[in-house]
Amino acid sequence: MTAADFQIDDREGGSVLRLTGDWTTTGLGSGARDLQARLGEGRVTALDVSELGRFDTAGALTLVQATTEALPKDAWASRPEAGRIYAMVETLERQSAPPPRRPDALTRTFAKIGRGVFDIGHEMLLSMAFLGRLTTATGGALRRPGSIRWPAWFSQGERAGLDAMPIVAVTNFFIGAVIAFLGANLLTQFGAGVFTVQLVAVATLRELAVLITAILLAGRSASSFAAEIGSMRMNQEVDAMQVMGVNPFQALVIPRLAAMIIMLPLLTFIGMLAGFLGGMLVTWSQLSYGPSFFIQRISEDPMMGTHLMVGMVKAPVFAVVIAAIGCRQGMSVAGDVESLGRRVTAAVVQAIFAIILLDAVFALIFLELNL
Known part of the structure; x- marks a missing residue:
């Protein structure tokens, strides 16, 4: 098993993201966790998966959370099975409803009192x-x-x-x-x-x-x-x-x-x-x-x-x-x-x-x- 790693090549109008190693639950390491910090507000215009090893939903979720936009679909041409996993996770993550906003302390206090009175x-x-x-x-x-x-x-x-x-x-x-x-x-x-x-x-x-x-x-x-x-x-x-x-x-x-x-x-x-x-x-x-x-x-x-x-x-x-x-x-x-x-x-x-x-x-x- 090879640890997940990446390389970013800056180009005019965007960046090229090159993935190497195994982007799996057990393969993700500290290098992959730094992906979001390295990308920042930059836009990924191309993806190189020629050296990509194994790939699962954990790796796909890491890519989705690190990028603000969906990666190009044609970039997964050499690895269609990885592209399908990424597309599924990207759809679920982007379209999922945001978590409900937690009420403030005063509201929670009165709600607890109300539940107590009801009980x-x-x-x-x-x-x-x-x-x-x-x-x-x-x-x-x-x-x-x-x-x-x-x-x-x-x-x-x-x-x-x-x-x-x-x-x-x-x-x-x-x-x-x-x-x-x-x-x-x-x-x-x-x-x-x-x-x-x-x-x-x-x-x-x-x-x-x-x-x-x-x-x-x-x-x-x-x-x-x-x-x-x-x-x-x-x-x-x-x-x-x-x-x-x-x-x-x-x-x-x-x-x-x-x-x-x-x-x-x-x-x-x-x-x-x-x-x-x-x-x-x-x-x-x-x-x-x-x-x-x-x-x-x-x-x-x-x-x-x-x-x-x-x-x-x-x-x-x-x-x-x-x-x-x-x-x-x-x-x-x-x-x-x-x-x-x-x-x-x-x-x-x-x-x-x-x-x-x-x-x-x-x-x-x-x-x-x-x-």
Whole structure:
């Protein structure tokens, strides 16, 4: 293989371009890349291909880009096959549409904002449609209790609830311990270390237990629901259910929803007990307040029942949100793995965002109710 090279002979009225070597993808070298710089604005009036070796589309494209006008057709008389390649590339290159002009930064920014607003509206519309179908399926299941798939309920309850007990208990235990550490460190400076017990109890009952438990299940169960149902959508199992006359919402969504509604309050209560245990151990070790004193301070406070009610009221609402978002994202999976990954991620993010937003709404409501 001989490297591509050229020679330019200047004449009156133009230049003669003499090509030597192999003008191919592998033969093009630095000499051929300098062709455009050497020609400049000059006009090629003649072409000498007597010493031209192999020739392909890469060499033709180099010639087209280096010259402002088409090379003479009669110059390829000794190499007609090379002339045909050059003519094809020259036609495609000269007549191809110019690349679209890239919008400026301001236009791209507003376009991105517009696409985001459209996506939010589209997601809200699909969520409302999913909620309508879920309500219809739930009503049908209540009218015909015999159609309820009890084995699926118990299976989902075990997987979404009982299997999550260790992680929920351990996490809330450490959260309660951290709150007790902070209370013991700050309140003892003002001689009010005894109120560390109330701080742990109120924070655990009203907010932390239900919030931490819901966030854990959002990452654990919402992603699981989206992945399971999404995989069935990819394998066309959901379509097969519809063909066989099985309602996918009654077979897939309602068991998961019911399992979450039943198990999340139970896990929340377990989280409260674990948070109390963590706070009690810290107050016992740091402030020398024994377990009997810890339990007595909690039981004698008349507001503890209200705080317990506030925390437990949130649990079923969070359960519905987690299950609905996870199943809705699973039902929206397309036929590719990339769509499955996006929907699983969206299920976790949307569930956690919805939990925090609803917790803030509950805080405002209970504040107005003086609870």
